[in-house]
Amino acid sequence: MSSLLSIRDLAVAFRTETGPFEALHGLSLDVMRGRTLALVGESGSGKSVTAQAIMGILPVAASITRGKILFRDTSERTDIARLDTEGSAMRAIRGQRIAMIFQEPMTCLSPLHTIGDQIGEALRIHTGADRREADARTQEALARVGFPDPKRALKTYPFELSGGLRQRAMIAMALILKPALLVADEPTTALDVTTQAQILALLARLQDETGMAILLITHDLGVVANIAHDVAVLYRGRLVEAGPRDTVMRAPGHAYLKALLHAVPRFDMAPGERLTPIRPARAEIPPVQPREKPAGPLLRVENVSKRYTLRSGRLWQKPKIVQAVSEVSLSLAAGETLGLVGESGSGKTTVSKMIMRALEPDSGRILFDDGTGPRDVHRLTGDALFAYRRTVQFVFQDPYASLDPRMTVRQILSEPMEIHGIPAAERRARCRELMAMVGLEASGLGRYPHAFSGGQRQRIGIARALAPRPRLLVLDEPVSALDVSVQAQILNLLKDLQAALGLSYLIVSHNLAVIDYMADTISVMCRGRIVEEAPRAALFRRPVHPYAQALLAAVPDPSLDHPLDFAAITGDQNDPSRWAAPYRLAADEAGIMRAIEPGHRVRFSTVQDAEAA
Amino acid sequence: MIVAILRRVVTMALTLLVISALVFFIIKLPPGDYLTNRIMELRATGEAGSVAKAELLIRQYGLDRPVWQQYLMWIGLMPGPVGFSGLLQGDWGWSFEYDKPVADVVGDALWLTLLINLTAVVFVHVVAIPAAIYSATHRHTFGDAVVTLLGYVGLAVPGFLLALILLFYANRWFDLSIGGLYDSALTNQPWEWPKIRSLLAHLVVPTLVIGLGGTAAMIRRMRANLLDELAKPYTVTARAKGLPPMRALLKYPFRMSLNPFVADIGNLLPHLVSGSVLVSLVLSLPTVGPLLLDALRSQDQFMAGFILMFVAGLTLVGMLISDLILVWLDPRIRMGAR
Numbered sequence: 001m002s003s004l005l006s007i008r009d010l011a012v013a014f015r016t017e018t019g020p021f022e023a024l025h026g027l028s029l030d031v032m033r034g035r036t037l038a039l040v041g042e043s044g045s046g047k048s049v050t051a052q053a054i055m056g057i058l059p060v061a062a063s064i065t066r067g068k069i070l071f072r073d074t075s076e077r078t079d080i081a082r083l084d085t086e087g088s089a090m091r092a093i094r095g096q097r098i099a100m101i102f103q104e105p106m107t108c109l110s111p112l113h114t115i116g117d118q119i120g121e122a123l124r125i126h127t128g129a130d131r132r133e134a135d136a137r138t139q140e141a142l143a144r145v146g147f148p149d150p151k152r153a154l155k156t157y158p159f160e161l162s163g164g165l166r167q168r169a170m171i172a173m174a175l176i177l178k179p180a181l182l183v184a185d186e187p188t189t190a191l192d193v194t195t196q197a198q199i200l201a202l203l204a205r206l207q208d209e210t211g212m213a214i215l216l217i218t219h220d221l222g223v224v225a226n227i228a229h230d231v232a233v234l235y236r237g238r239l240v241e242a243g244p245r246d247t248v249m250r251a252p253g254h255a256y257l258k259a260l261l262h263a264v265p266r267f268d269m270a271p272g273e274r275l276t277p278i279r280p281a282r283a284e285i286p287p288v289q290p291r292e293k294p295a296g297p298l299l300r301v302e303n304v305s306k307r308y309t310l311r312s313g314r315l316w317q318k319p320k321i322v323q324a325v326s327e328v329s330l331s332l333a334a335g336e337t338l339g340l341v342g343e344s345g346s347g348k349t350t351v352s353k354m355i356m357r358a359l360e361p362d363s364g365r366i367l368f369d370d371g372t373g374p375r376d377v378h379r380l381t382g383d384a385l386f387a388y389r390r391t392v393q394f395v396f397q398d399p400y401a402s403l404d405p406r407m408t409v410r411q412i413l414s415e416p417m418e419i420h421g422i423p424a425a426e427r428r429a430r431c432r433e434l435m436a437m438v439g440l441e442a443s444g445l446g447r448y449p450h451a452f453s454g455g456q457r458q459r460i461g462i463a464r465a466l467a468p469r470p471r472l473l474v475l476d477e478p479v480s481a482l483d484v485s486v487q488a489q490i491l492n493l494l495k496d497l498q499a500a501l502g503l504s505y506l507i508v509s510h511n512l513a514v515i516d517y518m519a520d521t522i523s524v525m526c527r528g529r530i531v532e533e534a535p536r537a538a539l540f541r542r543p544v545h546p547y548a549q550a551l552l553a554a555v556p557d558p559s560l561d562h563p564l565d566f567a568a569i570t571g572d573q574n575d576p577s578r579w580a581a582p583y584r585l586a587a588d589e590a591g592i593m594r595a596i597e598p599g600h601r602v603r604f605s606t607v608q609d610a611e612a613a
Numbered sequence: 614m615i616v617a618i619l620r621r622v623v624t625m626a627l628t629l630l631v632i633s634a635l636v637f638f639i640i641k642l643p644p645g646d647y648l649t650n651r652i653m654e655l656r657a658t659g660e661a662g663s664v665a666k667a668e669l670l671i672r673q674y675g676l677d678r679p680v681w682q683q684y685l686m687w688i689g690l691m692p693g694p695v696g697f698s699g700l701l702q703g704d705w706g707w708s709f710e711y712d713k714p715v716a717d718v719v720g721d722a723l724w725l726t727l728l729i730n731l732t733a734v735v736f737v738h739v740v741a742i743p744a745a746i747y748s749a750t751h752r753h754t755f756g757d758a759v760v761t762l763l764g765y766v767g768l769a770v771p772g773f774l775l776a777l778i779l780l781f782y783a784n785r786w787f788d789l790s791i792g793g794l795y796d797s798a799l800t801n802q803p804w805e806w807p808k809i810r811s812l813l814a815h816l817v818v819p820t821l822v823i824g825l826g827g828t829a830a831m832i833r834r835m836r837a838n839l840l841d842e843l844a845k846p847y848t849v850t851a852r853a854k855g856l857p858p859m860r861a862l863l864k865y866p867f868r869m870s871l872n873p874f875v876a877d878i879g880n881l882l883p884h885l886v887s888g889s890v891l892v893s894l895v896l897s898l899p900t901v902g903p904l905l906l907d908a909l910r911s912q913d914q915f916m917a918g919f920i921l922m923f924v925a926g927l928t929l930v931g932m933l934i935s936d937l938i939l940v941w942l943d944p945r946i947r948m949g950a951r
Contacts, residue, residue: 095855107844
């Protein structure tokens with residue numbers, strides 16, 4: 001086992017207006033031939049800068065100030081740090097001997113060029129292959145990364161593909177020249193959990209086939225536990241821990257890695273165990289008067305369905321109809337949390353929008369009970385609707401896009417209260433109270449969102465949602481845009497707020513560990529239908545439905561004792577016609593929800609009943 | 614796709630109809646018209662023969678009828694005193710001021726206008742695109758600052774002023790003759806080599822003057838667009854593939870940054886006609902800009918109406934062209950249109 005890439009005492013500095021800022025302070029590490037090195041750390045730790053330095057694609061403001069990047073590809077040794085980044089020597093390495101894949105398969109491919117063109121391009125520039133040869137080799141590469149119809153795929157555009165296929169196309173592009181080293185920068189962070197498992201399996205298989213080394217940059221310790229051979233932990237531009245995976249993960253020496261391991265939700269947490277945030281936030285939540293509790297559930301969703309009609313440009317063609325949500329029923333008690341899980345496209349966001357009354361259901365009804373008896377949300381008008389808007393608030397996924405950059409935090413927090421007619425003096429006091437509730441200084445009220453970090457922004461978003469004193473918060477992927485180091489902070493804050501204010505939460509997420517940590521009851525959605533619903537403990541310990549089982553099996557666990565079974569991940573878990581016998585649904589079949597124990601209901605097919613009778 | 618184009622053509626025809634109505638009624642809004650004003654003038658001077666001729670013209674063009682009838686006759690949907698003879702039949706009307714058919718007055722000027730302005734447009738693109746690419750890729754360097762400064766100077770100096778300065782020095786240093794589009798001695802000569810050469814020499818100054826403001830604006834916009842695109846992840850992907858920088862730039866971010874400019878073609882075409890009036894006046898270029906100005910001032914209604922309709926037609930054609938190019942350039946639009 002020899003080292004393919006050796007980084008020695010590497011320092012990278014950014015030129016800023018306040019003088020140079022050093023992002024890496026003398027990093028040394030080795031990537032071994034044929035092995036995967038996981039580079040772990042939070043955002044700002046320098047892991048992406050390391051990758052960019054290796055590829056010679058550092059931002060213009062950054063430069064290598066000292067150190068070596070030795071690349072021993074063949075017999076000779078090249079110091080990448082000394083090469084001209086745009087020179088021909090560097091370009092011959094970049095894309096040919098060292099290739100890279102990125103986090104966002106959506107934006108990393110040009111929407112104007114076919115993927116066949118973009119993949120074959122690497123081949124054409126490095127080997128001078130003509131278009132025919134490039135097409136043939138591209139087709140091979142696409143087949144190898146698992147494209148169902150590689151020939152057709154040559155002519156497709158990235159926006160016609162799902163996220164998983166786009167990432168496969170990126171991998172095909174990176175691997176078409178059989179590089180010695182693949183740099184993968186958060187390759188699965190933007191993907192659904194089942195897609196993530198498939199991509200990880202694919203990377204592992206391709207590594208076996210080609211013997212390439214992988215430098216995997218990630219913050220997800222579950223991913224590390226499943227495909228890394230070696231681990232290096234970065235913290236603030238310094239290497240704090242490195243070694244073989246088993247040694248590092250089983251006996252973490254450095255406090256930071258220990259803290260990181262306790263800051264992410266895991267499935268084997270003891271009941272009532274709290275996450276330990278790396279940087280705790282101090283929130284002061286004032287006691288409130290308990291509000292009148294409804295006799296039944298606070299929110300009841302009864303058999304709602306929603307169809308979307310896709311416009312088709314042709315004159316005489318029938319418009320395409322997509323059944324986004326069919327016959328979904330949910331129930332949420334006051335003070336509790338309901339988790340809605342599913343992959344992208346499962347309809348979970350549509351359900352949450354209908355609850356917010358941002359969308360009208362085609363059929364079914366949504367009942368909300370604020371203590372005065374259940375009322376149909378979609379029949380509310382005038383004052384009653386205005387009051388409902390106040391009681392139900394939304395927390396968005398992206399704390400960067402959901403706060404207006406031109407408003408101060410005070411304006412952001414005051415606006416919902418202005419709308420609901422709260423007098424100015426009370427608004428001012430409430431703003432200070434809200435800041436304390438989410439653990440921020442009141443002095444931040446006069447500042448603009450850009451002055452805050454991602455986690456702090458999300459807390460501002462939560463404070464805004466709390467401003468009109470709601471009873472129900474709809475949380476749409478509340479932590480998936482945040483760094484691991486602050487996820488625990490936000491989740492704990494949400495739990496504390498719920499306990500103190502008696503709030504109810506509807507939490508929508510594709511991250512099962514987050515749902516597991518937060519929810520009391522969980523509903524699993526697939527293709528617009530609920531396939532399994534159960535109390536938290538029952539669902540994640542004993543999932544019954546094949547889809548729920550597949551979802552759960554695809555979650556990479558940070559503990560080394562539950563490795564992913566890559567062989568079992570097929571990618572057809574969301575196809576109802578391929579589920580195992582009593583659950584298998586024919587094309588138009590709805591199936592039926594049956595209780596298998598109190599509170600635990602699963603969707604079965606009705607066909608077998610007929611056959612049995 | 615063909616259905617979509619047909620649909621567009623039908624909408625274009627309807628739009629033109631609406632525009633023609635607006636144009637005609639706005640021209641007719643001020644009291645009186647060219648002929649009645651003229652008759653009053655002639656009466657004052659007592660020229661009976663001319664008065665009779667003017668009154669004949671009034672009857673011939675139906676100017677004594679209600680405005681809506683005049684309109685329908687003008688566009689050719691209603692028979693006038695000499696039968697159907699309007700825009701639809703290809704009869705562009707009579708210019709009272711020049712006492713000639715509009716077609717004869719406008720004829721040459723129309724093509725020369727298009728020529729001058731097309732040259733200017735080509736000049737704008739040829740200069741602005743490389744300058745913008747240089748400026749975006751060398752952001753915050755001395756070269757970028759120079760390009761930006763020159764751009765601002767180009768934006769800030771009024772065209773007619775620049776025209777005067779250039780005319781003076783072009784004549785003094787390079788012995789280029791002043792004004793017009795060709796040597797006045799060649800006016801009635803056929804279009805042969807000496808006249809064409811004279812035309813080319815005369816085109817230099819107008820092209821510079823008309824193009825410079827546009828060049829500056831385009832450099833600024835293109836630079837900003839490119840800078841946005843250069844920060845996008847797919848640009849990094851292209852570099853990570855090992856593409857040489859200029860090839861990567863032209864294939865990905867540059868192509869992406871073209872969309873807004875293609876969408877602008879529709880606005881560019883009418884600008885070809887109306888954009889250079891002031892400069893044409895100063896340089897005494899025989900373009901339609903000054904003709905339109907005169908026609909509007911003297912209420913020469915058919916002349917003004919025709920030029921305005923021509924500009925409107927150009928706009929619509931330009932919009933169609935830019936939409937078609939967008940469909941061809943951008944698969945996202947193509948797939949959406951299918």
